[in-house]
Amino acid sequence: MKITSVDVRAVAVPRPMPASLPDSLRAALSVPLAAVVVRVGTDAGIEGVGHTLTLNPEFHGSLCKITEELGQLLIGLDPRQPEQIVARMYYPANWIGPGGLLNIAGAALDIAVWDIIGKDYGQPIWRLLGGASNAAPVYDSGSLLAEDLDALQRAAEASVKAGYKAMKMRPGNDRFGPVADVVRRVRAVRDAIGPDIALMYDINQTWSPSRAISMGRALEDLDLHWIEDPTLMHDIDGQAEIAAALSTPICSGEYHYDAPSLLRLLKARAVDILMVDLLRVGGITQFRKVAALAEAFGIQIASHIIPEVYAHCIAGIPNGQIVEGMPWTEDLFLERPALKDGQLVLTEAPGHGLVLDEQFIKKNLVS
CATH class of the missing domain: 3.30.390.10 (Enolase-like, N-terminal domain)
Structure with missing residues (x-):
């Protein structure tokens, strides 16, 4: 061929x-x-x-x-x-x-x-990559953006009602505000969704290591599933310091473009969960190498964007943890993976099974 x-x-x-x-x-x-x-x-x-x-x-x-x-x-x-x-x-x-x-x-x-x-x-891609599962857990990544606490809680409740068992929030005006303001906002979401829904918190590289440590300690009783990208992506030593200081897992890696840079995160013990951007790493061929590297360190993989394809990667590998449910590109396609009981369920359709709209x-x- x-x-x-x-x-x-x-x-x-x-x-x-x-x-x-x-x-x-x-x-x-x-x-x-x-x-x-x-x-x-x-x-x-x-x-x-x-x-x-x-x-x-x-x-x-x-x-x-x-x-x-x-x-x-x-x-x-x-x-x-x-x-x-x-x-x-x-x-x-x-x-x-x-x-x-x-x-x-x-x-x-x-x-x-x-x-x-x-x-x-x-054969579907999830099976070609190893066939660990035909479904991948997914979290709602794009809904919790409100500044108003009541609106934020309503959005969180709507996400649970839609079938998600995990969701991610980001700082609002409290990003550089008092610790109490950050805690108040995260607690509002935790109160709305209860203890059984996983809650992630994405900092997008904007905190210093010292602030990340103080904030992480203040948030520990809210049982965050992870704190994401707490400090600058190239400050691997600073992130390793954060990871060592906190009991809350640190997730990072989406800003890195190749296996060697992601390996540096793993070797420095700067991540508890490795987030890999399928586009920045160069596609599925390169992704599977990074996934194997992470597995050697006992680290699970979380995805970044394009869930309609990435679900195959997370489902297929033994250390795939969760898919980011960011709906940016899903309108390009028909026949997308279905959300059922907190997971994206994949079919037996060969390839990725997507049909262009x-x-x-x-x-x-x-x-």
Whole structure:
């Protein structure tokens, strides 16, 4: 089998606007996501679909162009040899990488390649990656944004009612405020959802190690499932200090682009749970190597965005913990994994099982 064509389309995806979204964030989040959708054709008549995105619309054209250029490098290659595909995309391109747009663009093509592999063998990706499970726990990542405590509690209750057994919140105006304000806001959510729902807290790299430690200790009785990205991503020593000081698990890794940088987090004991961004790491082929590294350290993997594909990765591996339920790109597809009892349930459909919503794509196509 040989790759014969690569079709690349730029799509502006409107962001979901949760009911709890405060007016202060509405304007910023009204800017569409810059997505790129690829269709990889073969001489066997099997087509693979992949996608990627950036939150920076000013680089939409750049992301689309590099995806096209990488795609042309794959013409004539066998898609059933993903390591050969990765080598063709990433290693000759070291003048513009590693990481950055190179990985984010290549990820879309790698996902499409795995879709082809699954369709060729008649197997879903979750089974090709090991088949640890056909379902992955998922948490609601995009609903708890309100500043008002009553609105925040209503959003949390709605998330539980929708079927989630885990959810994530972020600091509001209290990000740099008094400790008591942070505790009050987190306690409001815990009171709304009760003790049996997992609650994560994402700092997005904005605290110093000393503040993260003091805040983490103040929050310990609220039983957080994890504190995420408490300090700057490159301050591995600082994060290791935080992880050693707190009983609450530390989750981090989404900002890192390759296996060696994620290995540094693992070796420094700076994470209790490793969050891997499938796009930044370069796709499924590279993800499985990182997952194996983490398993050697006894560390579980949490996903970052694109849950419609990432659910296969978390379900397939033995140390997959949970999927981030961020609905940014799900409108690109039909036949998405179903949420049942707190999990994304995957089917026996070969590949990733997603079907492009051509009507949605046509409506939001960027010329």
